[in-house]
Structures are given as structure tokens and as C-alpha cells.
Amino acid sequence: MKALSKINSSIVPLPIENVDTDQIIPARFLKATTRDGFGKNLFRDWRYEQDDETKPKLNFILNQPEYSGEILVAGKNFGCGSSREHAAWAIVDYGFKAVVSSFFADIFKNNALNNGLLPVTVSENFLQSIFILSNTSTLSIDIEEQTITIDQIKQTEKFELNPYKKTCLLNGYDDIDFLLSKRTAIENFEKELS
Amino acid sequence: MGKTLFDKIWDKHVVEKIDNGPSVLYIDTHFIHEVTSPQAFKGIEKRGLKVFRPKQTIATADHNVPTLNQHLPIKDALSRMQVEALIENCNNHSIELYGLGHPYQGIVHVIGPELGITQPGMTIVCGDSHTSTHGAFGTVAFGIGTSEVEMVFASQCVLQTKPKTMRINIEGDLQKGVVSKDIILYIISKISASGATGYFVEYAGSTIRGLSMEARMTICNMSIEMGARGGMIAPDETTFNYLKGRKFAPTGEQWELKKKEWETLFSDDDAAFDEVLSIDASAIQPMITYGTNPGLGIAINARIPVTDTIPDEGERKNIIKALEYMGLQSGKSLIGMPVQHVFIGSCTNSRIEDLRSVAALIKGKKKNDSVQVMIVPGSQQVARQVKEEGLDIIFSEAGFVIRQAGCSACLGMNEDKIPAGEYCISTSNRNFEGRQGAGARTLLASPLTAAAAAITGVITDVREII
Numbered sequence: 001m002k003a004l005s006k007i008n009s010s011i012v013p014l015p016i017e018n019v020d021t022d023q024i025i026p027a028r029f030l031k032a033t034t035r036d037g038f039g040k041n042l043f044r045d046w047r048y049e050q051d052d053e054t055k056p057k058l059n060f061i062l063n064q065p066e067y068s069g070e071i072l073v074a075g076k077n078f079g080c081g082s083s084r085e086h087a088a089w090a091i092v093d094y095g096f097k098a099v100v101s102s103f104f105a106d107i108f109k110n111n112a113l114n115n116g117l118l119p120v121t122v123s124e125n126f127l128q129s130i131f132i133l134s135n136t137s138t139l140s141i142d143i144e145e146q147t148i149t150i151d152q153i154k155q156t157e158k159f160e161l162n163p164y165k166k167t168c169l170l171n172g173y174d175d176i177d178f179l180l181s182k183r184t185a186i187e188n189f190e191k192e193l194s
Numbered sequence: 195m196g197k198t199l200f201d202k203i204w205d206k207h208v209v210e211k212i213d214n215g216p217s218v219l220y221i222d223t224h225f226i227h228e229v230t231s232p233q234a235f236k237g238i239e240k241r242g243l244k245v246f247r248p249k250q251t252i253a254t255a256d257h258n259v260p261t262l263n264q265h266l267p268i269k270d271a272l273s274r275m276q277v278e279a280l281i282e283n284c285n286n287h288s289i290e291l292y293g294l295g296h297p298y299q300g301i302v303h304v305i306g307p308e309l310g311i312t313q314p315g316m317t318i319v320c321g322d323s324h325t326s327t328h329g330a331f332g333t334v335a336f337g338i339g340t341s342e343v344e345m346v347f348a349s350q351c352v353l354q355t356k357p358k359t360m361r362i363n364i365e366g367d368l369q370k371g372v373v374s375k376d377i378i379l380y381i382i383s384k385i386s387a388s389g390a391t392g393y394f395v396e397y398a399g400s401t402i403r404g405l406s407m408e409a410r411m412t413i414c415n416m417s418i419e420m421g422a423r424g425g426m427i428a429p430d431e432t433t434f435n436y437l438k439g440r441k442f443a444p445t446g447e448q449w450e451l452k453k454k455e456w457e458t459l460f461s462d463d464d465a466a467f468d469e470v471l472s473i474d475a476s477a478i479q480p481m482i483t484y485g486t487n488p489g490l491g492i493a494i495n496a497r498i499p500v501t502d503t504i505p506d507e508g509e510r511k512n513i514i515k516a517l518e519y520m521g522l523q524s525g526k527s528l529i530g531m532p533v534q535h536v537f538i539g540s541c542t543n544s545r546i547e548d549l550r551s552v553a554a555l556i557k558g559k560k561k562n563d564s565v566q567v568m569i570v571p572g573s574q575q576v577a578r579q580v581k582e583e584g585l586d587i588i589f590s591e592a593g594f595v596i597r598q599a600g601c602s603a604c605l606g607m608n609e610d611k612i613p614a615g616e617y618c619i620s621t622s623n624r625n626f627e628g629r630q631g632a633g634a635r636t637l638l639a640s641p642l643t644a645a646a647a648a649i650t651g652v653i654t655d656v657r658e659i660i
């Protein structure tokens with residue numbers, strides 16, 4: 001995993017609530033056996049008419065060239081539904097580094113963090129301010145400080161981040177290295193259980 | 195102070211707690227399937243590792259498998275590759291696989307309990323959100339992502355932050371025609387699709403105690419649909435009777451020892467929950483969803499909310515968008531609306547009791563000409579039981595099509611899909627846009643309500659035909 005400390009970018013706004021993982025990546029694209037290439041099917045059914053890549057739905061945000069950037073901003077309860085990590089892979093593969101919402105589904109949040117994608121939970125008011133300025137402002141996210149700023153109006157909010165996950169993100173550590181270092185403790189635990 | 199059921203199991207499985215961070219949680223049983231495991235196998239292989247505890251890992255093929263002609267090679271090349279990768283990975287890592295053609299194959303959350311692999315007090319994970327189903331036995335069971343599957347492969351542990359706990363007490367008798375699916379759809383409609391996010395839910399109360407194991411599984415199964423990390427029910431005589439004699443359940447002296455241990459698994463009287471809800475069972479009616487998340491449900495004889503009167507702007511927009519997708523109108527009743535498809539299956543409602551209840555309702559009747567009805571048993575064992583009990587004859591006389599075991603039209607990964615724009619009344623758990631096929635319109639309901647629609651061809655209050 002790559003280390004991540006600051007993100008400064010324009011945004012892609014998706015002011016829809018309850019965006020579920022079936023929308024982020026429909027089930028028919030889960031047949032791959034690798035982690036790569038899911039970005040081209042991100043929001044597939046919202047992005048294209050009748051599943052046809054040559055027919056983009058022009059009113060969908062990813063098809064509007066004036067919106068681009070490394071930060072996806074979405075309505076509350078983002079990532080609800082299935083545990084498919086493919087949803088996080090698709091968002092990362094498309095080029096996003098952070099998702100901002102006022103509420104995230106649990107499993108999605110874990111999956112995102114496990115792939116170096118930062119989920120930033122902001123207040124509903126802050127979220128609405130971002131949406132209002134969406135095509136004129138940029139966001140600055142500082143992981144060390146745990147702050148997110150709407151640059152144009154200099155409005156800043158603190159966000160929560162588990163200290164363990166923060167260390168992982170800042171250093172690019174991964175959970176499996178950590179768990180492997182615990183193998184002796186795990187083996188001892190097993191002996192006690194039985 | 196006393197402990198909750200959840201705390202008793204969780205605490206027992208913590209190997210180590212990281213300061214200011216998650217816990218290293220030991221996993222007793224890890225279920226895997228073809229869709230969310232290949233990248234995890236690749237991951238550990240890249241690190242030069244083998245699966246750490248293969249004997250605690252059980253595999254099946256369910257999400258992506260055809261439900262017709264399972265003895266033939268899978269036609270879809272990508273699906274075939276995924277299933278073949280699972281076979282190869284299980285071989286390389288000495289993991290027991292109940293794959294296609296195996297008498298135990300089936301939906302992962304159906305086979306674990308029916309084989310007696312799922313036992314009270316366990317920690318269970320699977321790369322599938324409906325792992326919460328196993329909580330019906332008094333287990334801490336939850337869905338994980340593929341990175342976490344890789345963690346369990348590497349160490350038999352996951353890193354987890356301890357969730358908050360919620361208790362939902364359900365008391366009283368259920369009305370005629372109301373079953374456990376209606377209870378859970380009712381709860382989700384009350385607290386919304388995100389109402390239990392961050393919590394582990396324990397279901398309790400006289401109504402729950404009165405339910406069979408299979409009915410309890412339906413409730414725990416859909417915990418995730420209100421955002422909960424998992425759902426659970428304290429084990430009792432019903433649980434023990436269900437388990438006794440199953441393939442992998444303990445026997446003899448071992449059984450007695452285990453049972454003693456299981457009998458300690460309940461929330462102490464003075465245990466504190468972060469949140470407590472009370473539900474009056476007699477208020478619950480047969481339920482149906484009208485929208486595109488499982489929280490958008492109503493009593494079958496109620497009307498869809500009038501969108502103009504919804505005060506919260508976000509929610510209003512959300513429902514307007516859902517109704518547009520569903521082709522339904524604000525303020526209208528659903529009763530009498532034609533449906534083109536009925537799907538009876540999925541890890542929510544594909545067990546033998548579900549199919550028995552459907553058979554009892556439709557016996558001697560025929561499906562309406564305008565609907566196609568598909569029954570997909572949850573496992574090979576359920577399919578065999580259907581035959582042994584002669585339910586297959588009732589189904590075929592009614593014009594219902596019976597398929598082979600798998601997830602099928604629950605998520606439309608194989609060829610079992612609902613065509614765009616058509617309505618399907620489904621016993622599954624998700625009504626998201628496109629869940630059952632691009633453009634498909636799903637109405638979630640109980641097996642009884644689905645069966646009623648199969649007979650009449652329109653959305654029907656099942657109480658009128660029983």
C-alpha cells in the first residue's frame with residue numbers, strides 16, 4: 001500500500017443518499033480473479049445506457065468533463081449493501097483517493113481503509129456546503145491533522161480516524177504484516193482455547 | 195456488571211487489543227466462496243504463505259453457479275474460471291470444498307447451519323455480508339471484505355474494532371400470515387437501511403423464543419440491511435434440538451460438554467446495551483418493499499408514502515428517485531398490481547421450512563398464467579428434502595420451476611436474471627437498483643406473500659387466501 005498524508009483536489013459530487021455497492025460495481029462485474037481494472041465499470045449502470053460503453057449517460061457526473069479529481073463526495077450512507085471489496089477497488093482504480101460523505105456503511109469503510117482509500121465522515125451541513133460549491137472549489141484533506149477544508153471559503157472540519165488506521169495510512173503499512181508479526185501470540189491463544 | 199451475549203463471545207476470542215486501535219480477533223470458522231476469495235489467495239501466495247488453518251476453512255461455490263445442468267461445464271467463461279480457481283486454490287491449500295456436484299453444495303449461509311458446522315459461541319466470518327445469518331445460533335458472525343479474507347488466511351484472525359451493542363426485544367404473538375421475514379422487514383422499515391450501523395444486534399423476547407431456527411436465521415440474515423455489523427440470538431432448546439445429530443455437531447460426551455458451555459451463552463440480566471428497542475409483534479402485518487433499499491417497506495395493505503409530506507429533503511429525494519426507478523406512484527397501494535416474476539430462494543428464504551410453507555399454501559392450486567415462478571433451494575440437501583417430501587410434485591403441478599442450488603436471481607450473477615422494467619416479488623434480501631438484473635424491479639416479501647402473488651398474478655394480501 002502507498003503512504004498517503006495529504007490530498008488536495010477538485011471533487012466529483014454525487015449528491016445521492018444510500019449509494020449501494022451494487023451501484024458502485026454491479027454483480028456481473030465480480031467475475032474477475034484479480035483486483036485490477038474495476039474502475040472502468042465503476043457506477044456502470046448509472047454511467048452508460050443499456051450497458052453500452054459507447055452510450056454514456058450525459059447527465060451522470062462521471063461523464064461531465066467539468067468535474068474531475070481525486071475526491072468523490074456523496075450523500076449519506078455511502079457504500080451500503082454487500083461486502084464486496086470490488087466496490088473499493090473500483091473507486092481506487094478509477095483514480096479516487098478519498099470519499100467524503102456524512103455517513104458510511106461499516107464494511108465499506110473497512111474495505112476502503114484496507115485499500116488506502118480514505119473515507120472522510122463530515123457533518124451534514126459541511127457536506128451540503130461542499131455540494132453547493134462543487135464546481136468552483138477544491139478540498140484539502142490532511143490526514144496527520146485529521147482535517148478537511150473547503151478551500152474557497154476556508155471552512156474546516158475535523159474528522160475521526162482510528163489511530164491505528166491512521167498510522168497504517170501515513171506509513172503505507174498493511175494489516176497482514178501486522179498480523180503475521182503476531183503469529184506466536186495467536187498460536188499460544190489457540191493452545192489456551194483447546 | 196453483567197455481560198451481553200456479544201461481549202461474552204467477543205471477549206473470549208480477543209488475542210490482543212491494540213492500544214487506541216482494533217482488536218486481534220480469533221476466528222473459529224471461516225467460510226469462503228468463489229467470488230470474494232481468489233484475490234485473497236493470490237495475496238497470500240504473493241507473500242509465500244499457505245492458509246494458516248485450512249481445517250477451520252470451508253468452501254462452497256454458490257454466487258456464480260448455474261442453477262440448470264450443474265453437471266455440465268459452466269458456459270460463461272468468466273464464471274467457469276472463478277469456480278475453477280476455487281477448486282485449484284482449495285486443492286493447493288488443503289481446504290474442504292463442497293463444490294458443484296457435491297451433495298453438501300449450496301449457499302454458504304444455508305449449508306453451514308444445516309451441516310452443524312455453525313455452533314453457538316463461535317466467531318464466524320465469510321467474505322459475504324449475510325454471514326450475519328449464523329448469528330441465529332448465538333455466534334458472533336459477520337461479513338468481511340477480501341483484504342480481511344486474506345488476513346484470516348494468513349493468521350486465522352481479523353483486526354476488528356468492537357462495535358456497539360443494540361438489543362431489539364420483540365414480544366407478543368404474530369398475526370396469521372405474518373412470518374419472520376415480515377418481522378425483519380418491519381424492523382428495517384422502522385429504523386431505516388442505516389439505522390443499526392456501527393451496532394451488533396441481539397434479537398430477544400418471547401416472539402423470537404417462539405420461532406424455529408430457520409425463522410431465526412431469516413431475521414439474523416437481514417441484520418446487515420439496516421447497517422448492523424451482525425445479528426444474534428441466544429441459543430436455547432430450539433437451537434440444541436436443531437443441532438443435535440447434524441453431520442458436524444458434537445456427539446456423545448462431547449455433546450454434553452458443549453451443551454453445558456452453550457447454556458451459559460445469554461445476556462446477563464444487568465448487561466448494558468448501547469441501545470434498546472421494543473417491538474410489539476401483534477402490530478406487524480405482512481410486509482412488502484416499494485423502493486430500492488430494504489428500509490423502504492410498508493404493510494402490504496398500506497399505501498406508499500406521499501412524497502410531498504416527507505419533511506427531510508434527502509429522504510424525500512431518495513424516495514422520489516426510488517419510485518421513479520420502480521415505476522410506482524407516491525400515495526398508492528400496491529395491492530392488485532401485476533407482477534411478472536416470483537423468485538423464491540436466497541440465503542434469506544430458501545430453507546426447507548420456507549419451501550414447505552409455500553407448498554402448503556399453493557397445494558392444489560395453479561400459478562397465474564401471467565407470472566413466471568422460480569424456486570431455487572438453498573442447498574443440495576434442501577433440494578433432496580423437497581423431493582423426499584413430495585413438495586416437488588406440488589410445485590410442478592402448480593407450474594413453478596424448481597432449479598438447482600445457488601444464489602441465482604438474488605444477485606443475478608449467473609443467467610437467472612429479471613428483465614429490465616419487469617417486476618419480481620422476491621424472497622431475497624436486497625431490492626437495490628439492478629440487483630436482480632439491469633433495470634429489474636424487485637419487491638421484497640415473505641415466502642407466503644410471494645406464493646400468494648404467484649397464484650393470483652398480482653400483489654395480494656396473503657391473509658385473504660389462507
Ligand code: SF4
Binds near residue numbers: 540601605
Ligand atoms: S443468496 Fe444472495 S444474499 Fe445470500 S449469499 Fe447469495 S448472493 Fe448473497
